[in-house]
Every structure is written in C-alpha cells, then in structure tokens.
Amino acid sequence: xxxxxxxxxGLAGIGTGGLYAVSGLAFVLIYKATxxxxxxxxxxxxxxxxxxxxxxxxxxxxxxxSIPLAVIVSGIxxxxxxxxxxxxxxxxxxxxxxxxxIGLGSVLVGLVEIIWGADPRRLxxxxxxxxxxxxxxxxxxxxxYSFAVAAVIVGLFLVIFRTWRGGVxxxxxxxxxxxxxxMGINVPKVFSLxxxxxxxxxxxxxxxxxSIGGVSPxxxxxxxxxxxxVIIGGLDSLLGALIAGIFVGLIETYAGAFLGGEYxxxxxxxxxxxxxxxxxxxxxxxxxxxxx
Amino acid sequence: MTSASPIxxxxxxxxVYNNTIQVLRGLSLSVxxxxxxxxxxxxxxxxxxxxxxISRLLELEKGELKSGDILFDGKSVRQDSPHGLVRRGLFHVxxxxxxxxxxxxxxxxxxxxxxxxxxKAKQRFELVYEYFPRLHERRDGLAGxxxxxxxxxxxxxxxxxxxxxxxxxxxxxLGLSPLFTEEIFGIIARINNEQGTSMLLxxxxxxxxxxxxxxxxxxxxxxxxxxxxTELLTKDADxxxxxxxxxxxxxxxxxxxxxxxxxxxxxRWLS
Numbered sequence: 001x002x003x004x005x006x007x008x009x010g011l012a013g014i015g016t017g018g019l020y021a022v023s024g025l026a027f028v029l030i031y032k033a034t035x036x037x038x039x040x041x042x043x044x045x046x047x048x049x050x051x052x053x054x055x056x057x058x059x060x061x062x063x064x065x066s067i068p069l070a071v072i073v074s075g076i077x078x079x080x081x082x083x084x085x086x087x088x089x090x091x092x093x094x095x096x097x098x099x100x101x102i103g104l105g106s107v108l109v110g111l112v113e114i115i116w117g118a119d120p121r122r123l124x125x126x127x128x129x130x131x132x133x134x135x136x137x138x139x140x141x142x143x144x145y146s147f148a149v150a151a152v153i154v155g156l157f158l159v160i161f162r163t164w165r166g167g168v169x170x171x172x173x174x175x176x177x178x179x180x181x182x183m184g185i186n187v188p189k190v191f192s193l194x195x196x197x198x199x200x201x202x203x204x205x206x207x208x209x210x211s212i213g214g215v216s217p218x219x220x221x222x223x224x225x226x227x228x229x230v231i232i233g234g235l236d237s238l239l240g241a242l243i244a245g246i247f248v249g250l251i252e253t254y255a256g257a258f259l260g261g262e263y264x265x266x267x268x269x270x271x272x273x274x275x276x277x278x279x280x281x282x283x284x285x286x287x288x289x290x291x292x
Numbered sequence: 293m294t295s296a297s298p299i300x301x302x303x304x305x306x307x308v309y310n311n312t313i314q315v316l317r318g319l320s321l322s323v324x325x326x327x328x329x330x331x332x333x334x335x336x337x338x339x340x341x342x343x344x345x346i347s348r349l350l351e352l353e354k355g356e357l358k359s360g361d362i363l364f365d366g367k368s369v370r371q372d373s374p375h376g377l378v379r380r381g382l383f384h385v386x387x388x389x390x391x392x393x394x395x396x397x398x399x400x401x402x403x404x405x406x407x408x409x410x411x412k413a414k415q416r417f418e419l420v421y422e423y424f425p426r427l428h429e430r431r432d433g434l435a436g437x438x439x440x441x442x443x444x445x446x447x448x449x450x451x452x453x454x455x456x457x458x459x460x461x462x463x464x465x466l467g468l469s470p471l472f473t474e475e476i477f478g479i480i481a482r483i484n485n486e487q488g489t490s491m492l493l494x495x496x497x498x499x500x501x502x503x504x505x506x507x508x509x510x511x512x513x514x515x516x517x518x519x520x521x522t523e524l525l526t527k528d529a530d531x532x533x534x535x536x537x538x539x540x541x542x543x544x545x546x547x548x549x550x551x552x553x554x555x556x557x558x559x560r561w562l563s
Contacts (some may be wrong), residue, residue: 086334093351165402165410172392172403178352184454185408186376287392 007137009257010250015143017249018150023226024241025154026202033170037098038085040105040267041202042223048074048203048221049123049210050112056124058209063126064071071203078199082192090177090191105220112217120216127211145210153201153240161238170194174236202205225252228268232275234285244283247271297320297366299458299490300346300382306359307338307345309353309512317343317514320358323458328484328491330505330522332498332535338514339494340387341387347384348374365457376405382558383456387463387494389443391450394434397427400435400446405502407454415519420449423479441472448479457492459483465497477504498535510535 010034027041038044051073055066082252085104089097132144161167171191173180206215209222229248233240255267281287300323301476315338321327333339347363348369362369364382372380392400401420405413413503421428422446428440430438435446444464450458464480465473481504483489495501502508510518510531519530525531532538 066322074385156411165405166393167401168402169406170397171395175392176390178349179386179392180403181349181352181374182384182386182390183404184374186373186406208354226494290381 003246004136007198008139009194009221009253011134011137011139012143013250013253014246015139015147015249016253017246018147019153019205019212019245020226020229020249021154022201022208023159023205023222023246024229024245025238026198026205027226027230028236029194029201029231031174031230033174034086034239035094035174036101036192037221037235038096038198039101039227040108041226042220043105043108044078044202045206045209045222046217046219047077047108047217048199048206049215050116051203052207052210053121053123055118055214063124067126067207071200072209074194074203075094078195078197078202079192081199082195085272086195087188087191095193096208103275105223109217110175114200116217118217120214122214123207123210125211127208134252140212144213149204151209152237153204153273158242181284225268228272230282230284232272234282237282237284238284240282240284250277295559296325299325299365300492301363302342302346302551303361305342305345306358307341307350307355309355310547311356314353316345316486318515319511319516320360321509321516321519323492324489324507326484326488326490327507328480328493328505330495330498330501330508331511332495332508333500333511335496337510337511340462340513342537343384343462343492344540346460347382348372348377348383349386375406378454378456379459380462381455383451383458384455385447385451385464386412386462388466389440389447391435391438391443391446393434395435396432397435397438397446398431401450403455404450405451406454413453413511416453416455420452422454423448423483440467441476441492444468444472444476445479448476448483452483452487455487456489458492461491461493463496465493465495473477473500480504498531502536508536 023041026044027038030036030038035106046271047117052066052070054061055069061069085100086097089100097202127142128143129141132141169180169185169190172183172185173187177187197253206219209219225248229244230241233242234249247252248271250266251271252264255263259267275283293380302319302321304318304320305316306314308314308319310335312389319338319342321329321331331339331342331473339500341350341355343359344353346364346369350357355368364377364380365525369377387547392403394405407413416487427445427449429443438446445496448464461480464476477500479491480491484491484504493505495500505522508519508522510525518531526536
C-alpha cells in the first residue's frame, strides 16, 4: 500500500465531499423550512452553472462579475420558482409537491437545452492552476479551492443557525406551519427566503462542480448523489450534510480508485442502504418525538 | 361592563369550510377590554372555528369568513395576515398546545419573539419563567419531551412573550389532570389580573371556565344560544344540567349509570 497515493485519493475524496456538502446544504435548507423534498436540486445547480456561462461567455463579462451575477439571478429564479409553483402547493400532499419538483427539474433541463443547446460545455477557467501540495500529497487546485469555498459556506451557515433567530423561525415553520403563523412568524416570507438562499447556494455549487468537470444538461444526475448524501446525513441536518458529504465523497473516490469506477455508485448506495437500516432518520436527522 | 369599545367584537359572522360545510351561522360576541370571556359549547359546536376565524388561521384549513365582520381593537381583521394580526396584539393559543416539539423550551419562546420588538420580547423571558418556574428548569430540554401540562404552560408562555392585548385560549385543560388544570387556570387568572390581558377562553370544563371568566357565551351548532355574566349563567337551570353536570331535578334520580345519559329536560334553546 502506497501511503502517498492513499492520502492523495483521500484528499480528492474530501474535496468531492465538500461539494456534496454544499449541494446538500441547498437541499437541507429547503427541506428544513418547508418540508419539500426538492428533487430539482441537481437541475438548479446546473441552471446556476449555465447562467454563469451566459454571463461569462454570452455577455463576455469578467469572471469576478459573472459569478455574483449568476448567483443573484439564480436567487431571483429561486424566488420565482417558490412563488409560482411551490406556494400554490402549500398544504397539499407531500407526494404531490415532490412530483412537482421532479417536473420542475425537467422544465429546467428543457430551458437550458433551448437556450444553450444539449452539448456538454466547459466553464471558463477561473481557478488558479498552481498545484497544491499538502505535505507531499498532491491535490488538484480546482478540487482544493472548491473545497475551501464549500467549507466556508457550510461553516457560515452552521454558525448562522446556531446564533441567528431566523434559524428558530425556520425550524418552527417546518415543525408546524399554523403554529408558526400564530407566533407572528411571516411564513410565506420564510418560504421565499429559503428558496432564494437555497437557489443561490445551488448556483455556487453548480459553478464549482462545473469548473471541475464541465457542465451538460444532464448534470442533474449529480442531484441523485446529493440525495444520497442528505439521506445519510439526515434530511434536516446541516451538520449531517457536511459530514455525510465528506464521508460519501471519500467512499466514492476510494471505491473508484481501488475497485474501479463502476463501483462508485455501488459503494455509495450500499452505504445508503446500511445507514437506512441502522438509522432511518439519517446520521444526524431529527427523531420524531413519541410521547407515551 | 367597561365604557370603552370592546377589544374584540364579532358581528354576525358566517364561516364555511371548503365552500360546502357551514359551521358558524350568524355568530356575534364581544370581549370587553381587560375581561375574561368564556365560550362554551359541546363538541362540534364551532368554538375552535370561531377562534380560528378571529386569528385568521381559518384560511390554512380552507375555511372562509363568508359574511359578517370581526373587529379587533376597532379595526377589521380582514385586512390583516395571520402573522400581522399577532403583531397587532392578538395571540391565539391553539387547541392541543401545538408546541414546536423539535425545539427546546427556550427556542419555543424565541419563536414567539417574532410577534413583537425583539429586545422588548427578550425582556419578558424572565416574566415567563417567573410564572412557570418549571419551564425554567427544563428550558434546554426539547419541548416534545415535556408533559402535557408543561406543554400547555409553554404554549401560554409563548403568548406572554408576545405581550398581546388579547389571548384566545383554546381548551387549555385538554388532556390535563385536574391538578394541572387548576394550576393553569390560576395562572390564567393571574395573567389577566397582573398584565391586564383580555382573554377569550374556549372550554369544555365549564366549572373551571366560569371560575375565571366575567362573562360567558354558550354556543350550539354555530350560533350563540345563551349569554350573560357568569354569576347568572351558573344559576341557569339548563347550564347547570348540561354544562355543570348538576342534574336538573335533584340527584336522587341518577341511581345507575344506565340512566345518567337520559336527560330529564330538553334543551330549551334548541326547539
């Protein structure tokens, strides 16, 4: 066993995991506040990445302006999505809302294909390309910087939720909408805000993922891996998304390196099944409280 | 009672669920400032619906206020959103307590700070813990693990944080032991006395409700059938039989449980 190789794979795995964690964060936020299982998370990431292409290539704006613009436009889109198709579903059956988000995913794919075409694309190179060495281990700069950004975002939200009163409003809304209203919490505003923020995070995640592997309209499949991450971490746990993200990233890359690429999915989904057997609510998810 | 305009004035409201089921049929009642008013009635009479109509939580359940008006502090509640109404000073403590189970006791109280200015609301945490020392002991525990009585305390505590002008209380005694019920009602009376908060109290436990209320309304099938100051209501023969369980014709007739349900009188207000 070559320890250098082993640790390099590990670093790459942690890097991938960081991206999973950020994407998971976008999912968890929505689930935590609105109890909507957002199947369109991968497509929202893809949309963000394509909007970035729109600004950086289409309008030929510099990268430092394109990224914030793409994030803002994605946020607006998130708000529109919530207002137009999620809000009317308020109070409907959870499965119906779930189906609506699947539909939303298809609509977003269609939109992207109409505007940018179905071919895979590469993003403009904006990550510094000097190799990073941690000790002797080499880390791809793209993965490294993406991980740094991801870590900052997830860390920021962890702190915000510990200290900010809005975190309580969010969880209260998720727990019992009518009761949240009766506390004076502006429930529709919580909904809008959460979708806007989640769409912005998804856009950042999409741009980071796209900068490593390029983008294509079927990047939404990435959302499936994100789903594995959040189920393992617990659908409503930010910390869970972080830890499960890194965990899944590691397992996936190790499986890819030592067993072969085709075992990646097998490894992560086996992990999913195992976690579901042992802890059905995820590693850090909330237990339903049963009072006897 | 008081000369000033009532804090809550319900005028002839009709409520329909799902556009098909009419629950309230021309109900009127008013709560004077600083008073505790009890609203009694059997199951399904529409008591909770009345409260939800006032706090506008009705719309979440596909109910609609078809006609009539509800004035809170002189202004119709029709223009307010449910959360806006809370900020104006009308707090609804819902039936079945509805605490946020996954949040700690303190976080539950924090959630209620949205009803008011944050710094002012924060100052009232001490007040809540003074009324309910038990909540202070368990402030870091999850609300879901509190006992029913403690959850009811928390529900009322959240109302205190919001510092409302009126609290709508929906069956605070639901599922509580007699001892807890007494404690809760003692505190309700204290809050009314010390904070000057008006209250509209929906109850099944008529004796308890009459002990704290100044005025009472009795409703059946969506209408008020009888109202009056509580001292008069407690003397009313119908109220005694149907709500206070004292029996209309003396107790010697209730010899076995088989007979107990056979009311000797017909409710006069029905007919």
